Amino acid sequence: MDRPDGPLGDVVAALSGGRAAAQIVDAEGRLAWVSEQMVMMAGADEDTDLGIGHHVDEVLEREVWRALLTPGAVETLRHDLHPRLDDPAGTHAPLWVLALDLQLGERERTVGLLGVTLRDADGAALGAALIYTPLLPARVLAMVSEGDEAMFTRMADLAVPAQRPAAIVFADIDGSGPLSRRLPTAVYFELIRGITTAFDALVARHGGIVGKHAGDGASAYFLRDEPGGDAAAATAAVRLVQELPGAVDEVVADLVETGVELSGDDCRLNVGAHWGADLFIGQVVTGGRLEVTALGDEVNECARIEQVATGGQRLVSKTLVERLDEAAAAALGLRPRSMTYRMLAELGRDGGTAGGKAERDAGSLAVHDLS
Structure with a gap:
Protein backbone atom coordinates (compact mmCIF):
# COMPACT_ATOMS: atom_id res chain seq x y z
CA MET A 1 0.00 0.00 0.00
CA ASP A 2 1.36 3.44 -0.96
CA ARG A 3 2.62 5.62 1.85
CA PRO A 4 1.67 9.28 2.24
CA ASP A 5 4.39 11.83 1.48
CA GLY A 6 6.12 14.08 3.99
CA PRO A 7 5.75 13.87 7.78
CA LEU A 8 2.77 11.50 7.55
CA GLY A 9 4.99 9.12 5.59
CA ASP A 10 7.49 9.15 8.45
CA VAL A 11 4.74 8.15 10.87
CA VAL A 12 3.67 5.35 8.56
CA ALA A 13 7.25 4.07 8.35
CA ALA A 14 7.47 3.95 12.14
CA LEU A 15 4.15 2.14 12.52
CA SER A 16 4.98 -0.32 9.75
CA GLY A 17 8.20 -1.25 11.50
CA GLY A 18 6.26 -2.12 14.63
CA ARG A 19 3.73 -4.24 12.70
CA ALA A 20 0.86 -2.43 14.36
CA ALA A 21 -2.79 -2.66 13.39
CA ALA A 22 -3.21 1.02 12.61
CA GLN A 23 -4.79 3.71 10.45
CA ILE A 24 -3.71 7.25 9.58
CA VAL A 25 -6.29 10.01 9.06
CA ASP A 26 -5.02 13.29 7.59
CA ALA A 27 -5.86 16.80 8.79
CA GLU A 28 -8.88 16.98 6.45
CA GLY A 29 -10.32 13.80 7.97
CA ARG A 30 -9.45 11.59 5.01
CA LEU A 31 -8.18 8.04 5.47
CA ALA A 32 -4.55 8.25 4.38
CA TRP A 33 -3.16 4.81 5.20
CA VAL A 34 -4.07 1.41 6.65
CA SER A 35 -1.44 -1.00 7.96
CA GLU A 36 -1.05 -4.50 6.60
CA GLN A 37 -1.99 -5.95 9.98
CA MET A 38 -5.17 -3.86 10.02
CA VAL A 39 -6.07 -5.09 6.54
CA MET A 40 -5.59 -8.68 7.69
CA MET A 41 -7.65 -8.09 10.83
CA ALA A 42 -10.47 -6.72 8.67
CA GLY A 43 -10.36 -9.82 6.48
CA ALA A 44 -9.56 -7.68 3.44
CA ASP A 45 -7.01 -8.12 0.66
CA GLU A 46 -5.16 -5.94 -1.84
CA ASP A 47 -8.23 -5.71 -4.06
CA THR A 48 -10.52 -4.45 -1.31
CA ASP A 49 -11.51 -0.79 -1.58
CA LEU A 50 -10.65 0.46 1.91
CA GLY A 51 -11.62 4.05 1.16
CA ILE A 52 -8.14 5.58 1.02
CA GLY A 53 -8.47 9.27 0.20
CA HIS A 54 -12.09 9.50 1.34
CA HIS A 55 -13.41 11.22 4.46
CA VAL A 56 -13.50 8.96 7.50
CA ASP A 57 -17.28 9.44 7.92
CA GLU A 58 -17.83 7.92 4.49
CA VAL A 59 -15.15 5.29 5.03
CA LEU A 60 -16.76 4.01 8.23
CA GLU A 61 -19.92 3.20 6.27
CA ARG A 62 -18.09 0.89 3.90
CA GLU A 63 -18.83 -2.81 4.16
CA VAL A 64 -15.27 -3.82 5.06
CA TRP A 65 -15.20 -1.56 8.15
CA ARG A 66 -18.82 -2.21 9.13
CA ALA A 67 -17.96 -5.91 9.19
CA LEU A 68 -15.05 -5.25 11.56
CA LEU A 69 -16.34 -2.43 13.78
CA THR A 70 -19.56 -2.89 15.72
CA PRO A 71 -22.10 -0.02 15.39
CA GLY A 72 -21.15 1.14 18.87
CA ALA A 73 -17.46 1.19 17.95
CA VAL A 74 -18.20 3.30 14.84
CA GLU A 75 -20.08 5.90 16.88
CA THR A 76 -17.44 5.94 19.63
CA LEU A 77 -14.69 6.44 17.07
CA ARG A 78 -16.50 9.28 15.37
CA HIS A 79 -17.35 10.95 18.68
CA ASP A 80 -13.73 11.01 19.84
CA LEU A 81 -11.98 11.58 16.50
CA HIS A 82 -13.92 14.60 15.19
CA PRO A 83 -13.10 17.01 18.05
CA ARG A 84 -9.39 16.29 17.63
CA LEU A 85 -9.42 16.77 13.87
CA ASP A 86 -11.37 20.04 14.30
CA ASP A 87 -8.88 21.40 16.83
CA PRO A 88 -6.29 23.64 15.10
CA ALA A 89 -5.31 25.24 18.41
CA GLY A 90 -4.52 21.89 20.01
CA THR A 91 -6.80 22.28 23.03
CA HIS A 92 -7.38 18.53 23.33
CA ALA A 93 -4.81 16.16 24.79
CA PRO A 94 -2.57 14.72 22.04
CA LEU A 95 -3.14 11.16 23.29
CA TRP A 96 -6.40 9.40 24.03
CA VAL A 97 -7.43 5.81 24.72
CA LEU A 98 -10.70 4.09 23.87
CA ALA A 99 -12.17 0.62 24.24
CA LEU A 100 -13.79 -0.59 21.02
CA ASP A 101 -15.71 -3.76 20.23
CA LEU A 102 -14.58 -5.50 17.06
CA GLN A 103 -16.14 -8.41 15.23
CA LEU A 104 -13.24 -10.83 14.78
CA GLY A 105 -14.20 -13.98 12.94
CA GLU A 106 -17.43 -15.12 14.55
CA ARG A 107 -16.74 -13.47 17.91
CA GLU A 108 -17.02 -9.97 19.32
CA ARG A 109 -13.87 -8.84 21.12
CA THR A 110 -12.96 -5.64 22.95
CA VAL A 111 -9.66 -4.03 21.98
CA GLY A 112 -7.92 -0.84 22.95
CA LEU A 113 -7.47 2.12 20.63
CA LEU A 114 -4.59 4.51 21.20
CA GLY A 115 -5.23 7.75 19.36
CA VAL A 116 -2.35 10.14 18.69
CA THR A 117 -2.89 13.65 17.31
CA LEU A 118 -0.18 14.40 14.74
CA ARG A 119 1.43 17.82 14.22
CA ASP A 120 4.42 19.03 12.24
CA ALA A 121 7.45 20.81 13.66
CA ASP A 122 5.60 24.15 13.52
CA GLY A 123 2.56 22.82 15.36
CA ALA A 124 0.31 22.64 12.30
CA ALA A 125 -2.22 19.81 12.35
CA LEU A 126 -1.34 16.73 10.27
CA GLY A 127 -4.13 14.41 11.35
CA ALA A 128 -4.26 11.44 13.72
CA ALA A 129 -2.84 7.94 14.10
CA LEU A 130 -5.22 5.25 15.34
CA ILE A 131 -3.39 2.25 16.82
CA TYR A 132 -5.34 -0.84 17.86
CA THR A 133 -3.96 -2.81 20.81
CA PRO A 134 -5.04 -5.85 22.85
CA LEU A 135 -6.58 -5.10 26.23
CA LEU A 136 -4.40 -7.61 28.08
CA PRO A 137 -2.11 -7.22 31.08
CA ALA A 138 1.58 -7.03 30.21
CA ARG A 139 2.34 -10.35 31.95
CA VAL A 140 -0.33 -12.10 29.85
CA LEU A 141 1.09 -10.59 26.66
Whole structure:
Protein backbone atom coordinates (compact mmCIF):
# COMPACT_ATOMS: atom_id res chain seq x y z
CA MET A 1 0.00 0.00 0.00
CA ASP A 2 1.36 3.44 -0.96
CA ARG A 3 2.62 5.62 1.85
CA PRO A 4 1.67 9.28 2.24
CA ASP A 5 4.39 11.83 1.48
CA GLY A 6 6.12 14.08 3.99
CA PRO A 7 5.75 13.87 7.78
CA LEU A 8 2.77 11.50 7.55
CA GLY A 9 4.99 9.12 5.59
CA ASP A 10 7.49 9.15 8.45
CA VAL A 11 4.74 8.15 10.87
CA VAL A 12 3.67 5.35 8.56
CA ALA A 13 7.25 4.07 8.35
CA ALA A 14 7.47 3.95 12.14
CA LEU A 15 4.15 2.14 12.52
CA SER A 16 4.98 -0.32 9.75
CA GLY A 17 8.20 -1.25 11.50
CA GLY A 18 6.26 -2.12 14.63
CA ARG A 19 3.73 -4.24 12.70
CA ALA A 20 0.86 -2.43 14.36
CA ALA A 21 -2.79 -2.66 13.39
CA ALA A 22 -3.21 1.02 12.61
CA GLN A 23 -4.79 3.71 10.45
CA ILE A 24 -3.71 7.25 9.58
CA VAL A 25 -6.29 10.01 9.06
CA ASP A 26 -5.02 13.29 7.59
CA ALA A 27 -5.86 16.80 8.79
CA GLU A 28 -8.88 16.98 6.45
CA GLY A 29 -10.32 13.80 7.97
CA ARG A 30 -9.45 11.59 5.01
CA LEU A 31 -8.18 8.04 5.47
CA ALA A 32 -4.55 8.25 4.38
CA TRP A 33 -3.16 4.81 5.20
CA VAL A 34 -4.07 1.41 6.65
CA SER A 35 -1.44 -1.00 7.96
CA GLU A 36 -1.05 -4.50 6.60
CA GLN A 37 -1.99 -5.95 9.98
CA MET A 38 -5.17 -3.86 10.02
CA VAL A 39 -6.07 -5.09 6.54
CA MET A 40 -5.59 -8.68 7.69
CA MET A 41 -7.65 -8.09 10.83
CA ALA A 42 -10.47 -6.72 8.67
CA GLY A 43 -10.36 -9.82 6.48
CA ALA A 44 -9.56 -7.68 3.44
CA ASP A 45 -7.01 -8.12 0.66
CA GLU A 46 -5.16 -5.94 -1.84
CA ASP A 47 -8.23 -5.71 -4.06
CA THR A 48 -10.52 -4.45 -1.31
CA ASP A 49 -11.51 -0.79 -1.58
CA LEU A 50 -10.65 0.46 1.91
CA GLY A 51 -11.62 4.05 1.16
CA ILE A 52 -8.14 5.58 1.02
CA GLY A 53 -8.47 9.27 0.20
CA HIS A 54 -12.09 9.50 1.34
CA HIS A 55 -13.41 11.22 4.46
CA VAL A 56 -13.50 8.96 7.50
CA ASP A 57 -17.28 9.44 7.92
CA GLU A 58 -17.83 7.92 4.49
CA VAL A 59 -15.15 5.29 5.03
CA LEU A 60 -16.76 4.01 8.23
CA GLU A 61 -19.92 3.20 6.27
CA ARG A 62 -18.09 0.89 3.90
CA GLU A 63 -18.83 -2.81 4.16
CA VAL A 64 -15.27 -3.82 5.06
CA TRP A 65 -15.20 -1.56 8.15
CA ARG A 66 -18.82 -2.21 9.13
CA ALA A 67 -17.96 -5.91 9.19
CA LEU A 68 -15.05 -5.25 11.56
CA LEU A 69 -16.34 -2.43 13.78
CA THR A 70 -19.56 -2.89 15.72
CA PRO A 71 -22.10 -0.02 15.39
CA GLY A 72 -21.15 1.14 18.87
CA ALA A 73 -17.46 1.19 17.95
CA VAL A 74 -18.20 3.30 14.84
CA GLU A 75 -20.08 5.90 16.88
CA THR A 76 -17.44 5.94 19.63
CA LEU A 77 -14.69 6.44 17.07
CA ARG A 78 -16.50 9.28 15.37
CA HIS A 79 -17.35 10.95 18.68
CA ASP A 80 -13.73 11.01 19.84
CA LEU A 81 -11.98 11.58 16.50
CA HIS A 82 -13.92 14.60 15.19
CA PRO A 83 -13.10 17.01 18.05
CA ARG A 84 -9.39 16.29 17.63
CA LEU A 85 -9.42 16.77 13.87
CA ASP A 86 -11.37 20.04 14.30
CA ASP A 87 -8.88 21.40 16.83
CA PRO A 88 -6.29 23.64 15.10
CA ALA A 89 -5.31 25.24 18.41
CA GLY A 90 -4.52 21.89 20.01
CA THR A 91 -6.80 22.28 23.03
CA HIS A 92 -7.38 18.53 23.33
CA ALA A 93 -4.81 16.16 24.79
CA PRO A 94 -2.57 14.72 22.04
CA LEU A 95 -3.14 11.16 23.29
CA TRP A 96 -6.40 9.40 24.03
CA VAL A 97 -7.43 5.81 24.72
CA LEU A 98 -10.70 4.09 23.87
CA ALA A 99 -12.17 0.62 24.24
CA LEU A 100 -13.79 -0.59 21.02
CA ASP A 101 -15.71 -3.76 20.23
CA LEU A 102 -14.58 -5.50 17.06
CA GLN A 103 -16.14 -8.41 15.23
CA LEU A 104 -13.24 -10.83 14.78
CA GLY A 105 -14.20 -13.98 12.94
CA GLU A 106 -17.43 -15.12 14.55
CA ARG A 107 -16.74 -13.47 17.91
CA GLU A 108 -17.02 -9.97 19.32
CA ARG A 109 -13.87 -8.84 21.12
CA THR A 110 -12.96 -5.64 22.95
CA VAL A 111 -9.66 -4.03 21.98
CA GLY A 112 -7.92 -0.84 22.95
CA LEU A 113 -7.47 2.12 20.63
CA LEU A 114 -4.59 4.51 21.20
CA GLY A 115 -5.23 7.75 19.36
CA VAL A 116 -2.35 10.14 18.69
CA THR A 117 -2.89 13.65 17.31
CA LEU A 118 -0.18 14.40 14.74
CA ARG A 119 1.43 17.82 14.22
CA ASP A 120 4.42 19.03 12.24
CA ALA A 121 7.45 20.81 13.66
CA ASP A 122 5.60 24.15 13.52
CA GLY A 123 2.56 22.82 15.36
CA ALA A 124 0.31 22.64 12.30
CA ALA A 125 -2.22 19.81 12.35
CA LEU A 126 -1.34 16.73 10.27
CA GLY A 127 -4.13 14.41 11.35
CA ALA A 128 -4.26 11.44 13.72
CA ALA A 129 -2.84 7.94 14.10
CA LEU A 130 -5.22 5.25 15.34
CA ILE A 131 -3.39 2.25 16.82
CA TYR A 132 -5.34 -0.84 17.86
CA THR A 133 -3.96 -2.81 20.81
CA PRO A 134 -5.04 -5.85 22.85
CA LEU A 135 -6.58 -5.10 26.23
CA LEU A 136 -4.40 -7.61 28.08
CA PRO A 137 -2.11 -7.22 31.08
CA ALA A 138 1.58 -7.03 30.21
CA ARG A 139 2.34 -10.35 31.95
CA VAL A 140 -0.33 -12.10 29.85
CA LEU A 141 1.09 -10.59 26.66
CA ALA A 142 4.57 -11.72 27.73
CA MET A 143 3.30 -15.27 28.14
CA VAL A 144 1.63 -15.23 24.73
CA SER A 145 4.80 -13.86 23.14
CA GLU A 146 6.67 -17.00 24.21
CA GLY A 147 4.69 -19.00 21.64
CA ASP A 148 5.68 -19.58 18.03
CA GLU A 149 4.45 -16.62 15.96
CA ALA A 150 4.07 -18.61 12.76
CA MET A 151 2.06 -21.25 14.63
CA PHE A 152 -0.25 -18.60 16.11
CA THR A 153 -0.70 -17.11 12.64
CA ARG A 154 -1.76 -20.49 11.28
CA MET A 155 -4.17 -20.87 14.19
CA ALA A 156 -5.59 -17.40 13.55
CA ASP A 157 -6.35 -18.43 9.97
CA LEU A 158 -8.73 -21.09 11.34
CA ALA A 159 -11.14 -18.68 13.04
CA VAL A 160 -13.94 -19.94 10.81
CA PRO A 161 -14.31 -23.75 11.07
CA ALA A 162 -14.33 -25.51 7.70
CA GLN A 163 -13.49 -28.75 5.98
CA ARG A 164 -9.72 -28.91 5.68
CA PRO A 165 -7.82 -32.05 4.62
CA ALA A 166 -4.77 -32.67 6.79
CA ALA A 167 -2.27 -35.18 8.11
CA ILE A 168 -2.89 -36.15 11.74
CA VAL A 169 -0.41 -37.26 14.41
CA PHE A 170 -1.22 -38.61 17.88
CA ALA A 171 1.44 -39.49 20.46
CA ASP A 172 1.39 -40.87 23.99
CA ILE A 173 3.96 -42.26 26.44
CA ASP A 174 4.03 -46.04 26.54
CA GLY A 175 3.35 -47.30 30.06
CA SER A 176 2.88 -43.84 31.52
CA GLY A 177 0.90 -45.14 34.49
CA PRO A 178 3.73 -47.17 36.07
CA LEU A 179 6.22 -44.43 35.18
CA SER A 180 4.17 -41.74 36.94
CA ARG A 181 3.98 -43.90 40.07
CA ARG A 182 7.72 -44.64 40.07
CA LEU A 183 8.91 -41.06 39.66
CA PRO A 184 8.41 -38.18 42.12
CA THR A 185 5.42 -36.14 40.97
CA ALA A 186 7.52 -33.02 40.41
CA VAL A 187 9.98 -34.97 38.25
CA TYR A 188 7.17 -36.59 36.26
CA PHE A 189 5.72 -33.13 35.66
CA GLU A 190 9.11 -31.93 34.36
CA LEU A 191 9.27 -34.94 32.06
CA ILE A 192 5.82 -34.38 30.60
CA ARG A 193 6.43 -30.66 30.24
CA GLY A 194 9.72 -31.32 28.47
CA ILE A 195 8.20 -33.85 26.07
CA THR A 196 5.22 -31.59 25.36
CA THR A 197 7.53 -28.65 24.68
CA ALA A 198 9.69 -30.76 22.36
CA PHE A 199 6.62 -32.07 20.52
CA ASP A 200 5.22 -28.57 20.02
CA ALA A 201 8.59 -27.26 18.82
CA LEU A 202 8.83 -29.98 16.18
CA VAL A 203 5.26 -29.33 15.04
CA ALA A 204 6.04 -25.62 14.70
CA ARG A 205 9.32 -26.31 12.89
CA HIS A 206 7.54 -28.39 10.28
CA GLY A 207 4.68 -25.98 9.71
CA GLY A 208 1.95 -27.78 11.63
CA ILE A 209 -0.64 -26.85 14.22
CA VAL A 210 -0.65 -28.25 17.73
CA GLY A 211 -3.91 -29.92 18.69
CA LYS A 212 -5.15 -30.94 22.10
CA HIS A 213 -2.81 -32.00 24.89
CA ALA A 214 -4.38 -34.32 27.45
CA GLY A 215 -2.21 -35.67 30.23
CA ASP A 216 0.86 -37.12 28.54
CA GLY A 217 -0.82 -37.27 25.13
CA ALA A 218 -0.32 -34.84 22.26
CA SER A 219 -1.72 -34.29 18.78
CA ALA A 220 -0.92 -32.23 15.70
CA TYR A 221 -2.33 -31.39 12.28
CA PHE A 222 -0.55 -30.53 9.05
CA LEU A 223 -2.98 -28.85 6.67
CA ARG A 224 -3.02 -29.46 2.95
CA ASP A 225 -3.75 -25.73 2.43
CA GLU A 226 -0.11 -24.94 3.11
CA PRO A 227 2.23 -24.76 0.07
CA GLY A 228 2.99 -28.18 -1.38
CA GLY A 229 -0.44 -29.77 -1.03
CA ASP A 230 -0.93 -33.37 0.10
CA ALA A 231 2.70 -34.42 -0.30
CA ALA A 232 4.05 -31.54 1.79
CA ALA A 233 1.53 -32.09 4.59
CA ALA A 234 2.21 -35.83 4.66
CA THR A 235 5.97 -35.22 4.59
CA ALA A 236 5.77 -32.88 7.57
CA ALA A 237 3.75 -35.40 9.57
CA VAL A 238 6.11 -38.28 8.83
CA ARG A 239 9.10 -36.07 9.61
CA LEU A 240 7.59 -35.33 13.00
CA VAL A 241 7.09 -39.06 13.61
CA GLN A 242 10.71 -39.76 12.67
CA GLU A 243 12.20 -37.03 14.85
CA LEU A 244 10.13 -37.53 18.00
CA PRO A 245 12.27 -40.30 19.56
CA GLY A 246 15.43 -38.20 19.34
CA ALA A 247 13.66 -35.20 20.86
CA VAL A 248 12.40 -37.33 23.77
CA ASP A 249 15.89 -38.76 24.31
CA GLU A 250 17.21 -35.22 24.73
CA VAL A 251 14.55 -34.46 27.36
CA VAL A 252 15.44 -37.64 29.24
CA ALA A 253 19.17 -36.87 29.03
CA ASP A 254 18.62 -33.44 30.56
CA LEU A 255 16.73 -34.98 33.49
CA VAL A 256 19.38 -37.66 33.98
CA GLU A 257 21.98 -34.92 34.32
CA THR A 258 20.05 -33.60 37.34
CA GLY A 259 20.24 -36.99 39.07
CA VAL A 260 16.94 -38.53 37.96
CA GLU A 261 17.09 -42.31 37.45
CA LEU A 262 15.57 -42.59 34.01
CA SER A 263 16.38 -44.05 30.62
CA GLY A 264 15.12 -43.66 27.09
CA ASP A 265 13.41 -47.05 27.32
CA ASP A 266 11.26 -45.66 30.16
CA CYS A 267 9.84 -42.92 27.91
CA ARG A 268 9.12 -44.44 24.56
CA LEU A 269 6.36 -42.71 22.64
CA ASN A 270 3.63 -44.65 20.92
CA VAL A 271 2.70 -42.75 17.77
CA GLY A 272 -0.08 -42.95 15.22
CA ALA A 273 -0.20 -40.94 11.99
CA HIS A 274 -3.01 -40.88 9.44
CA TRP A 275 -4.51 -38.81 6.63
CA GLY A 276 -7.83 -37.03 7.06
CA ALA A 277 -9.53 -36.11 3.80
CA ASP A 278 -12.79 -35.05 5.43
CA LEU A 279 -11.68 -33.31 8.61
CA PHE A 280 -13.61 -30.34 9.96
CA ILE A 281 -11.02 -28.09 11.61
CA GLY A 282 -11.38 -24.80 13.48
CA GLN A 283 -10.67 -22.86 16.63
CA VAL A 284 -12.21 -23.58 20.00
CA VAL A 285 -12.04 -20.36 22.01
CA THR A 286 -13.54 -20.08 25.47
CA GLY A 287 -12.83 -18.05 28.56
CA GLY A 288 -10.15 -20.53 29.54
CA ARG A 289 -8.50 -21.79 26.38
CA LEU A 290 -7.58 -21.20 22.76
CA GLU A 291 -6.93 -24.29 20.71
CA VAL A 292 -7.52 -25.84 17.33
CA THR A 293 -9.47 -29.05 17.13
CA ALA A 294 -10.44 -31.40 14.34
CA LEU A 295 -13.44 -33.65 14.07
CA GLY A 296 -14.09 -36.48 11.66
CA ASP A 297 -13.87 -40.24 11.32
CA GLU A 298 -10.18 -40.07 10.46
CA VAL A 299 -9.41 -38.38 13.79
CA ASN A 300 -11.00 -41.28 15.63
CA GLU A 301 -9.13 -43.71 13.40
CA CYS A 302 -5.80 -42.01 14.12
CA ALA A 303 -6.53 -42.23 17.84
CA ARG A 304 -7.09 -45.97 17.45
CA ILE A 305 -3.83 -46.32 15.53
CA GLU A 306 -1.94 -44.65 18.37
CA GLN A 307 -3.78 -46.69 21.01
CA VAL A 308 -2.85 -49.96 19.31
CA ALA A 309 0.82 -48.95 19.13
CA THR A 310 2.85 -50.40 21.96
CA GLY A 311 6.47 -50.44 23.10
CA GLY A 312 7.31 -47.26 21.21
CA GLN A 313 5.83 -48.27 17.87
CA ARG A 314 5.37 -45.50 15.32
CA LEU A 315 2.49 -46.58 13.13
CA VAL A 316 1.69 -44.68 9.93
CA SER A 317 -1.33 -45.49 7.83
CA LYS A 318 -1.13 -46.60 4.23
CA THR A 319 -3.45 -43.71 3.41
CA LEU A 320 -0.88 -41.24 4.73
CA VAL A 321 2.16 -42.86 3.11
CA GLU A 322 0.46 -42.87 -0.28
CA ARG A 323 0.09 -39.08 -0.10
CA LEU A 324 3.88 -38.86 -0.49
CA ASP A 325 5.25 -38.31 -3.95
CA GLU A 326 8.50 -39.93 -5.07
CA ALA A 327 10.69 -36.97 -4.12
CA ALA A 328 9.06 -36.57 -0.69
CA ALA A 329 9.48 -40.28 0.10
CA ALA A 330 13.13 -40.17 -0.91
CA ALA A 331 13.77 -37.14 1.28
CA LEU A 332 12.31 -39.08 4.22
CA GLY A 333 14.46 -42.13 3.47
CA LEU A 334 11.38 -44.22 2.66
CA ARG A 335 10.82 -46.70 -0.17
CA PRO A 336 7.03 -46.95 -0.41
CA ARG A 337 7.16 -49.66 -3.10
CA SER A 338 8.93 -52.01 -0.69
CA MET A 339 6.88 -51.17 2.42
CA THR A 340 4.45 -53.77 3.74
CA TYR A 341 1.41 -53.20 5.92
CA ARG A 342 -0.63 -54.99 8.55
CA MET A 343 -4.26 -54.54 9.49
CA LEU A 344 -4.83 -52.61 12.71
CA ALA A 345 -7.15 -55.33 14.03
CA GLU A 346 -4.34 -57.84 13.62
CA LEU A 347 -1.95 -55.66 15.61
CA GLY A 348 -4.58 -55.17 18.28
CA ARG A 349 -4.88 -58.92 18.76
CA ASP A 350 -1.08 -59.05 19.04
CA GLY A 351 -1.20 -57.00 22.24
CA GLY A 352 -2.17 -53.45 21.29
CA THR A 353 -3.86 -51.54 24.06
CA ALA A 354 -7.08 -50.55 22.26
CA GLY A 355 -8.52 -54.05 22.27
CA GLY A 356 -11.90 -54.45 20.61
CA LYS A 357 -12.32 -50.72 20.00
CA ALA A 358 -9.54 -50.71 17.42
CA GLU A 359 -11.06 -53.62 15.54
CA ARG A 360 -14.52 -52.09 15.73
CA ASP A 361 -13.60 -48.52 14.74
CA ALA A 362 -10.58 -48.94 12.47
CA GLY A 363 -9.72 -52.62 12.24
CA SER A 364 -9.40 -52.61 8.45
CA LEU A 365 -6.86 -49.79 8.36
CA ALA A 366 -3.48 -50.80 6.92
CA VAL A 367 -0.48 -49.48 8.88
CA HIS A 368 3.31 -49.68 8.73
CA ASP A 369 5.62 -49.48 11.73
CA LEU A 370 8.37 -46.91 11.14
CA SER A 371 10.15 -47.90 14.36
